[in-house]
Amino acid sequence: MADRVDVSEPFQAPAQQREAAMMGMFVFLGTEIMLFGGIFTAIFVARLLHTEQVVEASKRMHVFIGGINTAVLLTSSLAVALAVHSARARKARRSAALLAGAALLGLAFLGLKAFEYWEEYRDGLLPIFSDPPRFSTPAEHLFMNLYFLGTGLHAVHVTIGIVLLTGVAVRLVLNSLRLPDRTVVVEASGLYWHLVDVIWVFLYPALYLAR
Amino acid sequence: MTAFRQLIFVWAILQGLLLVTVAGSFLLSGFPSVALSFGVAFAKAALIFWFFMHLREESGLLRLAAIGAGAWLLILLILSGADYATRAMSG
Numbered sequence: 001m002a003d004r005v006d007v008s009e010p011f012q013a014p015a016q017q018r019e020a021a022m023m024g025m026f027v028f029l030g031t032e033i034m035l036f037g038g039i040f041t042a043i044f045v046a047r048l049l050h051t052e053q054v055v056e057a058s059k060r061m062h063v064f065i066g067g068i069n070t071a072v073l074l075t076s077s078l079a080v081a082l083a084v085h086s087a088r089a090r091k092a093r094r095s096a097a098l099l100a101g102a103a104l105l106g107l108a109f110l111g112l113k114a115f116e117y118w119e120e121y122r123d124g125l126l127p128i129f130s131d132p133p134r135f136s137t138p139a140e141h142l143f144m145n146l147y148f149l150g151t152g153l154h155a156v157h158v159t160i161g162i163v164l165l166t167g168v169a170v171r172l173v174l175n176s177l178r179l180p181d182r183t184v185v186v187e188a189s190g191l192y193w194h195l196v197d198v199i200w201v202f203l204y205p206a207l208y209l210a211r
Numbered sequence: 212m213t214a215f216r217q218l219i220f221v222w223a224i225l226q227g228l229l230l231v232t233v234a235g236s237f238l239l240s241g242f243p244s245v246a247l248s249f250g251v252a253f254a255k256a257a258l259i260f261w262f263f264m265h266l267r268e269e270s271g272l273l274r275l276a277a278i279g280a281g282a283w284l285l286i287l288l289i290l291s292g293a294d295y296a297t298r299a300m301s302g
Contacts, residue, residue, distance in 0.1 A: 022269070023276055030280035037284040041291050048295050055240075067233050071226060074255075078222040081263040085214055187265070194264045201255045205248035209236040 005181055018184050025188040029195045032157075036199050039150045043206050046142055053139030058210035060125065060140075061147075065116045066208040069109050070200060076105035077197040080165070080190045087172070087186040090179045095186060096172040099165045102193065106162040113155055120144075147207050154203060157196045164189050221262045228255050 011017035047054045083098035120126040124134030127141070127148045135141040168189045171177035177185055232251040236244055261267050266274050 019270060019273065022273055026273060026276040026279075030276070030283075033280035033284060037280075037287055040284075041287055044288060045291060045295050048292065063233065063236065067229065070229050074222060074225045074229065077259060077263050078218060081218045081265075082215060084265065085218065191264055194259055197263075198256045198259050201259070202249075202252050205232065205236075205245075205252050209232060209244070209248040211236055211240060211244055 021184045021188060022191075025191050029191060032195060032199075036150070036153070036202075039146060039153070040202065040206060043143075043146050043150070043210075046139070046146060047210060050137075050139035050142070053137045054143050055211055056136070057140040057143040058208065060123075061208045062116050062119060063208045065112055065119075066204050069112050070204050072105050072109045072112070073197045073200050076102040076109070077194050079105065080193045084187050084190045087179055087183050092172045092175070092177075092179055095179075096169040099169040099172070099186075099189075103162045103165040103169070106158050106165070106193075109158055110155060110162075113151065150203055150207065154196070154199055157199070161193045161196050165193060218262060221258055225255055225258055 005014040005017075007014055007017055011020065079098045079102035083095045083102065086095035086098060117126055121129050124130045124132065125140075125144055127133070127145045133141070135144065168177065168186055172179075172186070228251050232248050235247040235251070239247060260277060264277070266277055269277075
């Protein structure tokens with residue numbers, strides 16, 4: 001299988017070429033982790049300095065909507081992992097179907113998130129948009145700012161992920177992404193989606209379960 | 212199909228961990244609650260990295276690259292935590 005993969009300059013073997021591509025992707029994902037890491041650090045410090053108020057603010061979060069969204073993203077990650085497995089087995093159509101399924105679950109995630117923002121907007125808890133805002137303490141305002149920044153930035157990443165997975169699925173169906181030559185594209189795109197999932201796995205306890 | 216089954220099994224464990232962490236947040240409070248919820252989050256992340264992101268099949272170099280940012284993040288969190296935790300002492 002590996003001997004049929006085209007090798008580009010300056011690589012000498014398919015495995016070396018693939019490892020370089022994956023290495024680049026993991027380094028990129030590292031920059032994403034550091035981007036969100038700043039927000040996590042701010043949440044951590046807010047909790048350290050204003051423990052009681054942050055706990056009270058966290059109790060007002062929609063814990064079950066967040067929980068359902070966690071389950072949705074975990075399931076989408078399974079679909080992507082299965083898609084990578086299928087791509088490696090050169091089953092392009094099955095891989096494309098699984099990627100499309102994951103993208104649909106991503107859309108479901110965004111829909112639920114939008115509903116949650118709407119509920120918070122109505123409760124006067126959504127920063128910037130709620131007018132007049134009804135934060136009980138300045139610390140709750142700070143916490144909700146961090147919540148909106150963290151989940152908003154995450155939602156942007158989910159949106160990019162949906163576009164990415166849909167694009168890869170379409171290219172697999174059209175055979176413009178040929179397997180096994182371009183399996184690494186499916187693998188690298190999958191890594192991006194999994195990282196978006198992992199970030200949510202940490203946002204959930206940091207914001208919703210900080211009680 | 213065994214690899215398929217394995218991935219589905221990991222997904223079931225992830226969903227179970229989600230139930231544990233939600234239930235724990237209602238039953239516990241304070242430090243035990245935080246410890247459980249982040250303990251579960253790290254366990255979930257480890258499963259995703261190891262199985263879903265296929266790190267179990269990759270070389271040591273790629274595994275290092277994957278967890279490298281976690282190490283940098285730990286430095287950021289520890290130094291920031293030490294700073295804020297000791298500010299009261301310096302008056």
